[in-house]
Amino acid sequence: xxxxRRGPRPAAAAQRGALLIEVLVAILxxxxxxxxxxGMQARAASSEFEGFQRSQALVLIEDMTNRINAxxxxxxxxxxxxxxxxxxxxxCGGLAGAALVLCxxxxxxxxxxxxxxxxxxxxxxxxxxxxxRPATSTDRYTVAIAWQGVLPTAGxxxxxxxxxxxxxxxxxxxxxxxxxxxxxxxxxASAPLLPRC
Numbered sequence: 058x059x060x061x062r063r064g065p066r067p068a069a070a071a072q073r074g075a076l077l078i079e080v081l082v083a084i085l086x087x088x089x090x091x092x093x094x095x096g097m098q099a100r101a102a103s104s105e106f107e108g109f110q111r112s113q114a115l116v117l118i119e120d121m122t123n124r125i126n127a128x129x130x131x132x133x134x135x136x137x138x139x140x141x142x143x144x145x146x147x148x149c150g151g152l153a154g155a156a157l158v159l160c161x162x163x164x165x166x167x168x169x170x171x172x173x174x175x176x177x178x179x180x181x182x183x184x185x186x187x188x189x190r191p192a193t194s195t196d197r198y199t200v201a202i203a204w205q206g207v208l209p210t211a212g213x214x215x216x217x218x219x220x221x222x223x224x225x226x227x228x229x230x231x232x233x234x235x236x237x238x239x240x241x242x243x244x245x246a247s248a249p250l251l252p253r254c
Contacts, residue, residue, distance in 0.1 A: 070139035095098070103207050110181040111233065114202040117165055117180070118235045121188065121200045124158050125160065126235050131155055132239045133190070140203075141186035142166030162186065165203065181231075183224070183234060187217035 123130050125132030134155035142163045149160035168180035181204035189199050205231045213219075213232035224230040 077117065107208060107231075109205055110198070110206070113181055114184070114204060114231075114233045117162070117184075117186070117202055118233060120165070120254050121158075121162050121186070122235050122237050124162070124190075125200070125239075128155065128158075129239045135159065136190050136198065137188045140221065140223075141188070142184055143223075143251060148190055159188075159242075174253050181206075185221070185223065189228070196239045198237040199234055200237060201232055203230055203232040205229055206231045217246050 082133075095158070095246050110234040121135075125135050128135075131154065135158065137159065141159060146167055147160050149157055151163065152160050163186070165181055166184045166186050168184075181202070183205040184204050187199070187201045187203070189201075191197060191199075201215045201217035203213065203215065205224065205226065209226070209228035210231075212231050215232035215234045217232045217234065218224045218230055
């Protein structure tokens with residue numbers, strides 16, 4: 058009976074603390090899983106914001122495309138020499154025609170559609186618009202929007218905003234564009250055939 062009181066046997070002594078180690082390993086595995094889940098959530102939020110910005114840009118491009126199509130006779134007046142949407146909101150009160158449309162579109166690019174605390178939040182980050190016409194075309198116009206992304210990518214293929222100080226990192230510049238073709242009505246016998254869009 059005195060041998061039983063001396064203490065635990067050597068096999069039982071080796072088992073002491075094993076449960077605690079198992080619990081610590083389980084906590085460590087759970088911690089890594091939660092960190093991975095948090096990283097995945099942050100990446101999903103960034104991707105969702107990128108998608109939201111792209112959809113806003115597409116809405117603005119569709120708006121300008123429709124405006125040019127509605128005023129085809131004066132489509133050349135919409136061509137801009139530089140980036141549209143820089144600076145503060147503009148007062149469009151005394152303008153008419155294409156100048157009014159460009160002023161209103163510039164304000165939309167600045168985020169005037171939705172405001173909070175005096176700041177325009179209804180648009181993309183550092184957004185700018187471009188309306189160009191290739192030198193070789195009289196009936197084709199390109200409407201583009203460039204903005205600042207949040208995740209680096211390969212960069213945009215559209216030249217809108219390229220090389221501008223507003224977009225110092227090409228891997229963060231995003232751009233979408235659309236081509237508008239304006240029909241040229243002509244007398245088939247008198248005018249030469251031009252390449253179409």
